Amino acid sequence: MIDLNHGSGCIYGQDAPRPPIATAVSSAIDAALTARNRAERPRTYLRIRGLADPGCPDLLFHPDLPDFDTRRGWPGLIALPRLVDGTRAQGIHRTFLLDDASAKAPAGKKMLGSVADAAVRLFAMPADGHLGIAEGIETALASNALFGTAVWAALSADGLARFQWPTGTTRITIYADAGDAGRQAAATLSDRLNRADIPNEIVVPLNGDDFNDDLMRGARAADYRPEISADEPVGIETSTTVAVPAPGDPDALIAAAEALTNPPELAALSSLLGRLALARLDP
Incomplete structure (x- = not known):
């Protein structure tokens, strides 16, 4: 065990500054x-x-x-x-x-150090271009065990929302964290993928826990239902009964946000968040 306070083998002395x-x-x-x-x-x-x-x-x-x-x-x-x-x-x-x-x-x-716009490539890029993305390393490994998808780890909710997919990506499955931050990040990424015409789906853990808990409880892939289907990409016309206006109309965007249900549908939230970002408004 390395003791950073005492001993000749310590890496940092008690009064030493942090290393570069x-x-x-x-x-x-x-x-x-x-x-x-x-x-x-x-x-x-x-x-x-x-x-x-x-x-x-x-x-x-x-x-x-x-x-x-x-x-x-x-x-x-x-x-x-x-x-x-x-x-x-x-x-x-x-x-x-x-x-x-x-x-x-x-x-x-x-x-x-900086890990902005980066992800941990826990598995090789699949030949068919179908990639999975999750926030944490354990979530990514558990999602791979459950679904067989090559899942990378974005390391945070912000990292997932800003995930930069590589050339050759044909489809993405988003394994969302439970909770508002995780769902909002997944919805934001889904909207970006929709704009890039990349089929995608959002899968959430069972019982509001996380995919690793699901795995340890014996869950199987058949137990899950995608909240947004890759076969039916989300669009403004079909995602919600609340009309989502163009990003050039901030007042209308704010009104649309106030009209969302609580909790909001991921499809509606996905489209709205993307347009708020384009309008440079904070969600």
Whole structure:
């Protein structure tokens, strides 16, 4: 265990400043690559959650991942996000685990450096162009186990809403997080895909939990119903009984937002959010 407070082997002295981000990113990746065969506890974390190691070169396992805030090291996962052209983002995503790998550590999940507009490619781009996208790494792995889709992780609700799909994408399944933020992000991405004429569907977890919980409870793909079907792309005319005006009419857009049901239909919300963005209005 690395102790960041004491000992000659400490990485950061108690009074030392944080290292430069680029240095910390490089050091974390190098250590994970060196210790990959000794990092069994992070793999145990996945197994406990019913998930398999995807064997992805962009998901690394670290036996003693340093965290400056808690001033110690934890077993952990390091994800290496990539931009739409396949190049590595400057930052990384870290998941800190308890010493027995039974759950996340108090340090939780943290970004280090910029991961804007990047996603973790947990699986290779499929030949048929059908890609899945989710927020978290565990959600993406669980969705793959449930549906067999090649699912990438956008790492946050904002990352999912802004997801940049690669060339060759023919269809996208959005595995939404439960809750308002997750559903809104999924609806925003769906609207962008509709505008690009890319068939898409939104699938939400059962019982308002998450896909990993569903997997551990024995759920199957047949238990789910897409909230927006890839075979019937959402359009203004069919998505809702509330007319969604053009983005050049802000007052009418605001009136349409106020007329949404509570909770709103994802189809209606999808179209409206996209037009609010075009009008440069905050949802």
